[in-house]
Amino acid sequence: MTIKSMNNWGMNLPENAPIIIAGPCSAETEEQTIASCVGAQKAGAHILRAGIWKPRTSPGSFEGIGEEALVWLRKAKKETGLPTTIEVASAQNVYTALSYGVDILWIGARTTVNPFVVQEIADALKGKDIPVLVKNPINPDVKLWVGAIKRLQNAGLTRIAAIHRGFDTLAQKNIYRNPPNWGLVSEFKKHLPGISIINDPSHIAGKRELLYTVAKKALDLNADGLMIESHISPDQAWSDPAQQLTPNELKHLLETLLKKNTASHVSDSGTELNSWRSEIDLLDNALIDLLAQRKEIVGNISEFKKENNLSIVQFERWKEMILTRLDSGNKQGLNQELVEGIFDAIHQDSVRFQREKQASSNINESSSGNAG
Numbered sequence: 001m002t003i004k005s006m007n008n009w010g011m012n013l014p015e016n017a018p019i020i021i022a023g024p025c026s027a028e029t030e031e032q033t034i035a036s037c038v039g040a041q042k043a044g045a046h047i048l049r050a051g052i053w054k055p056r057t058s059p060g061s062f063e064g065i066g067e068e069a070l071v072w073l074r075k076a077k078k079e080t081g082l083p084t085t086i087e088v089a090s091a092q093n094v095y096t097a098l099s100y101g102v103d104i105l106w107i108g109a110r111t112t113v114n115p116f117v118v119q120e121i122a123d124a125l126k127g128k129d130i131p132v133l134v135k136n137p138i139n140p141d142v143k144l145w146v147g148a149i150k151r152l153q154n155a156g157l158t159r160i161a162a163i164h165r166g167f168d169t170l171a172q173k174n175i176y177r178n179p180p181n182w183g184l185v186s187e188f189k190k191h192l193p194g195i196s197i198i199n200d201p202s203h204i205a206g207k208r209e210l211l212y213t214v215a216k217k218a219l220d221l222n223a224d225g226l227m228i229e230s231h232i233s234p235d236q237a238w239s240d241p242a243q244q245l246t247p248n249e250l251k252h253l254l255e256t257l258l259k260k261n262t263a264s265h266v267s268d269s270g271t272e273l274n275s276w277r278s279e280i281d282l283l284d285n286a287l288i289d290l291l292a293q294r295k296e297i298v299g300n301i302s303e304f305k306k307e308n309n310l311s312i313v314q315f316e317r318w319k320e321m322i323l324t325r326l327d328s329g330n331k332q333g334l335n336q337e338l339v340e341g342i343f344d345a346i347h348q349d350s351v352r353f354q355r356e357k358q359a360s361s362n363i364n365e366s367s368s369g370n371a372g
């Protein structure tokens with residue numbers, strides 16, 4: 001059976017504009033759930049989201065209110081007239097969600113990784129006519145993502161879409177909580193052409209300052225919509241406080257993002273500029289962290305050279321180092337003078353640091369010698 005794209009789900013979703021799903025990471029209290037959902041609607045959401053059961057990485061984190069919160073979400077649906085979506089992580093969750101009139105279910109990243117649980121959910125959905133969104137698995141495995149969707153298809157569902165929420169990788173430090181690996185989305189689309197893809201910049205970025213650039217990139221790459229976490233008072237949120245937006249911030253973000261095609265619009269609000277500046281701040285801090293790590297290793301090298309009577313400056317090593325850095329910089333399109341200047345400065349400082357370290361250990365050795 002073919003998968004229907006979201007604007008053919010018969011839910012009044014926009015045809016020529018991104019579909020916006022918004023609402024709190026978790027339903028916490030009745031007041032917070034309803035206020036966050038009404039705020040999301042005013043900001044431009046077409047579907048409301050809220051976490052009811054939260055599969056958390058560590059025990060002791062807030063694990064969701066459970067069934068009671070479905071009553072609150074049903075009220076939010078009544079008040080806004082918008083469809084609702086929640087995460088389900090077991091067959092029992094599916095039955096409970098359906099009994100409260102939830103309109104769309106989603107399978108979370110920690111569930112998509114497990115074919116047994118996905119199959120259990122698919123079995124529970126057999127013969128039911130409800131749309132399901134499938135988040136990518138935590139690990140960068142496209143086949144697992146595709147496999148989860150195929151299990152739902154095999155259960156007879158046709159209203160299925162994917163959510164791209166980024167991947168947890170062991171790769172080096174990254175400014176994002178879950179780096180997007182955009183290439184994996186293209187690979188995914190090759191397996192399931194025609195499926196709608198909703199980008200979740202909140203779980204990719206992990207920080208509200210970075211939402212704009214992630215969401216913009218997703219829309220530039222033709223994402224069909226966005227799922228964004230929004231909370232009436234994000235700093236007090238019981239889960240994911242750093243990445244949630246107030247309803248006003250969400251409104252502002254959506255206006256800035258969606259106005260992108262209106263001729264040479266320059267954002268008066270600075271959303272765009274602020275988001276880029278935050279990325280630059282994080283990247284510069286990462287550079288400083290790397291320099292500090294490098295300095296620690298230089299310290300070990302200095303001791304090794306002293307113990308083995310090696311000279312501090314070794315011309316061959318220096319030449320090889322600068323040439324390989326120039327080559328890497330060149331491949332990435334960086335200005336040669338910049339790369340040369342940076343590594344020259346780093347090398348000079350490294351030599352100075354090694355000299356100082358050896359000189360101070362000489363003084364210590366001779367003073368301890370005198371004392372003895």
Ligand code: PEP
Nearest residue numbers: 025051108109110165203
């Ligand atoms: C969520 O959407 O609140 C959530 C827990 O997301 P993920 O499954 O992507 O971590």
Ligand code: MN
Nearest residue numbers: 025229239240
């Ligand atoms: Mn969350």
